[in-house]
Amino acid sequence: MSRALSTGPEHPSPVGRWTRAAALAGSLALGLASASAARAQETIKVGILHSLSGTMAISETTLKDAMLMLIAEQNRKGGVLGKKLEPVVVDPASNWPLFAEKARELIAKDKVSAVFGCWTSVSRKSVLPVFRELDSILFYPVQYEGEESERNVFYTGAAPNQQAIPAVDYLMSEEKVERWVLEGTDYVYPRTTNKILEAYLKAKGVAPADISINYTPFGQSDWQTRVAAIKAFGTAGRKTAVVSTINGDANVPFYKELANQGVKATDIPVVAFSVGEEELAGIDTKPLLGHLAAWNYFESIDTPENKAFIEQWRAFTRNAKRVTNDPMEAHYIGFNMWVKAVEKAGTTEPDKVIAALPGIEQKNLTGGTAKMLPNHHVTKPVFIGEIKDDGQFDVVWKTDGLIPGEAWSKQLDGSKDLEADWVTLNCGNYNTKTKKCGGA
């Protein structure tokens, strides 16, 4: 009974695993010559570590599909280094410790060359030691709170300075906002982002009385009190905006309550960092007209690359209404960068690929070119979109040019002296004052 229930690193599909293990043992026994012969038909394995069940499945399943599409597309173009790519999909089931186990399984047992995965910061933190220990590569596609730069991780989503800070700048300059409600779900990403934003707002001369920070539990569904409080905070006679780091499922009831209590975007705009096309697919967006989101990609951006990508995605999923979103573009960029780095290094060996990745450029889907930086973050444009009544976003503002991702926030005391540079300094947290590397 307990064996059957266990979801540990044992074998969910024992037959496949055993034959693979047997094959491995066999090739070891046959020695070097036959092993190299076997390698000619070998594929390059790519790990996909996204939750397909549990709470996070809502967001992560899409990314798994996006990766399968990208890999199929690459294989159609002839694969990498003359070999076909083989996706290895595992399901960490929205369970943080299971992420670490599944990552170990991917690297140690399946011998994948790189892993694309994780969504929440908790899951990323949980797999970090595994990637460090087994020296493999993780591409992480979601906007996050920063304050991290790891040798084995490449962050293709936005750092706070590529999403949160430009959004606040937009509200200040274009909407003349003077009072701020920072509304978030109670966990690491909103707390860190709000800390950075609070420091940034104060540096811009906003009085502490004009900033209200609030946290609600995961899956909060009763927003009556909070929305009433936001309304009250907004009646002080000066322009008020809400900066929302509310996560996942809690967003739908929040927006429904906003609409019901009549909070309109023309009075109190809400700018969200976790609400994209996918999330809006579950709500009637007519009452939300004009509320904002800040991302590095919107489906509505009109470029030939984006059009082709959307068509490919709809054909792949056989669903003409399927939407694309920002983390999908991040995987698109990350995957293509990895392909280029492997071709540049001439091998899939992690150390060589890690060394080859900084400096690699890849056209993004919105008309610019993303570049992998020495701190393992990428350059990105920032767009502000207003929600339209068809569930898409209308881009109303964008940054001039691309913003390089900052691993360490310039706003926070503990991190403003730190620098991440894996090319010249070979360090993720070099302190420019003490001239020392902080180490892991």
Added chain:
Amino acid sequence: MIRLLTLLLCLLAGPALAQAPGDAAYARLASDSYAEIEAGIVGLGASGDPRAGAVIGALADGRLLSRPADRALFIRDGSGLVEARTGAPASAEGLKPVRANNKVRRAIEAAMGGLNLTSPDPGKRREAADAMFKARDAGALPALDAALAKEADASVRRALTEARAAVILARPGAAEPERLAAIQTIAGRGDGDALGLLRALSADPSEAVRAAADRGVRTVETRLALIGAAQNVWYGISLGSVLLLAAIGLAITFGVMGIINMAHGEMVMLGAYTTFLVQGAIRAHAPALSEWSLAASIPAAFLVAGAVGVLIERSVIRHLYGRPLETLLATFGISLVLQQGVRSIFGPTNREVSAPAFMTGAFDLFGLSITWGRLWIVVFSFGVFLGLLFVLRRTSFGLKTRAVTQNRRMAAAMGIRTPLVDALTFGLGSGIAGIAGVALSQIDNVSPNLGQGYIIDSFLVVVFGGVGNLWGTLVAALTLGVANKLFEPYLGAVLAKIALLVFIILFIQKRPRGLFALKGRAVES
């Protein structure tokens, strides 16, 4: 005679004069830049052009189209097109909608305010007055005075007076007595907007104005504090009714039958998905009835969830009676199976269940803002409660259920088919959970995870209220809801929840059987 002549002249020159500013405004509306469009709206609103209202209204609805080639503007009117400036039918190619962002929308609201002040519809005039209250544009004073002089409707008059007072307070050059009167008016309004306006006067040079504003702030603050308290109680009742809905099915399966049913939340989820399907079907086959899709979903959700409940009882739970731990594990397993099943069929993303018109928006009750959706859910939840009470107390099925749960062997000896009653009772509890799903689809995500969010709260309510007692469930749900909402403004949502859990743990220590403990032999056995 001379007067008549000048009138004639004016009439002749009027359109020509009005067209000059209008021209520029129309050209600006066809621009790509939001700032230009905004300027165009302001210009058009002030131009006195008779088509201004129609054009700006069309822009607000996204029906205003421009032809980039020559900056001509058209309005989509039903299936055809009309020329924006003349209203004459037209046909054109290569049109794209004039876009609006928040700034443009604000300009539209303000301009419509000015234009609608003379509308024949009192509701529109009131909206216009509210828009002018918000805009506080000093230039609007003459228009407001003119409108006030003509206005007959009392509520619109009040809105206009308040808008006028707000404009006067915002204008630097107003005389002191006028300002004092304005403060009186604003303080009488007594809401958050009034408070903001009055607080802004705390640095006014005139002492009398400062003192009056100060008094005004105090009265408004007392009023708002009172309303705030009442509002919190209402939010509590509303949250309590949601808890009641979620828990009431469990009060049967767990409370009456004693089954620790971890799949209870998934019954709620099945109800929500049934609502989604019924709504989709009605929208596709009988669009005229779509307002009633929620009502149609109630029996459907009851049947679907109830049938699944009976199936679970017959296939799994009946083998496990008297073994609570195994029941817990088995039902937990069933809940995971149901979740993943729904995820495989409907996909992991949320499904949209739209709200009928009578459940959207809010109304004002003595300063309390009450949303229609929540009000209906409170009504619905009490209705379900009373219905269930009736079934258990007044029907033969209810009698049998109570007989079986109180003394199974005696009931069997009296000729009651206990296995059938078990299955139907479990089906009833599951069906009620399905009905809860119909209501919850209005306020929460319709996603495979829907049920998980309510399972813990449901158990809390049933345990706190006293196992096996429906009235206990009602009192517990309302107590927890109101207490949660009274704590929340002071402690924040996270701490309020923790405080409540601590309170319940302490309470259960003191009274292990909950608020309303069952007494008698049934309990001892």
